[in-house]
Amino acid sequence: MTTINTVPEVEQAVAERYSAGAQAVEAALCCPVDYDPRFLTVIPQEVLDRDYGCGDPSAHLREGETVLDLGSGGGKIAFIASQVIGATGRVIGVDINDEMLALAESAKGQVAGAIGYGNVEFRKGRIQDMRLDVAATEAFLAKHAVTDLASLQAFEAETARQRVESPLVPDGSVDAVVSNCVLN
Numbered sequence: 143m144t145t146i147n148t149v150p151e152v153e154q155a156v157a158e159r160y161s162a163g164a165q166a167v168e169a170a171l172c173c174p175v176d177y178d179p180r181f182l183t184v185i186p187q188e189v190l191d192r193d194y195g196c197g198d199p200s201a202h203l204r205e206g207e208t209v210l211d212l213g214s215g216g217g218k219i220a221f222i223a224s225q226v227i228g229a230t231g232r233v234i235g236v237d238i239n240d241e242m243l244a245l246a247e248s249a250k251g252q253v254a255g256a257i258g259y260g261n262v263e264f265r266k267g268r269i270q271d272m273r274l275d276v277a278a279t280e281a282f283l284a285k286h287a288v289t290d291l292a293s294l295q296a297f298e299a300e301t302a303r304q305r306v307e308s309p310l311v312p313d314g315s316v317d318a319v320v321s322n323c324v325l326n
Contacts, residue, residue: 181222184256186249192242193218195322200226203318210311211235212269212321217246219320220262221253229259234311236267238276265310269321273305 175198182190193216200219203209203226211220214235223233237243246264254260266277279301288294 177222181225184225184253185218185221186252189216189218189221189245189249192216192245195219197322198222199320199322203227203320206230207317208232208234208315210316210319212319213237214246214264215239215242217249217253217262217264219322220246220264221249223320224253224262225257227261229261231261233262234316235262235264236269236272236311237264238266238268240266267310272311273309274301275304275308275310278304278308 175196177198178200181200195215195218198219200222203223205226205228207227208231209220209223209227211223211233214220214237217235220233220235224231227233235246237246243264243266250260250262250264253262265275266280267275282300283297286293286296286300288297
C-alpha cells in the first residue's frame, strides 16, 4: 500500500526541529547576532536561550509603528521591537509552532511588566497564508470534524469566510514586516 504524506516534508522537518528547539537549547540551530543589550535585559533568559534567529531588524523600526514579526518563535525579536516602537506601537508575532508560541506567551506578561506596557500579541498562522487564522481553524475543526464530503465543504466554506471576514493579519494593518533567516 502506498502512503501519501499530506504534510509537505519541509514543513514537517521545520516543525519537528523548532518543537525540539522550544523544549531545549539547540546551539547549532542558529548563527549568533549581537543585539543591543539594553533591549535584552527585560526578556526572560529562557526566551533568549531558545531564540534561533539570524539577524536584528530592530534598527529599521520606528516609534509608533505596527510591526509584523513573521516566524516569531519564542518572541525575542517581537519583544525587542516592542521596546523600539514604544507604548504607542504594536507588535504582532506570527508562528505556526505551538511550543514556540507557548514560550512566547509565557514571557509576554513579564516583558510587559518590566517595560511598563504590553503591546505584543502572538497569533498562530502560517506565514505563507497570512489570511488564515490557524487557531480559529483548529477551533472550528474541534467542533466540526471532517467526515464526509458535506463536512469537507463546510470546512472549506469556513476557511474561505475566515480569510475574507476575519483574516489573521488584515491587509494594510502593519507598517513594518520583520523576519529572520532561521533554519540552517
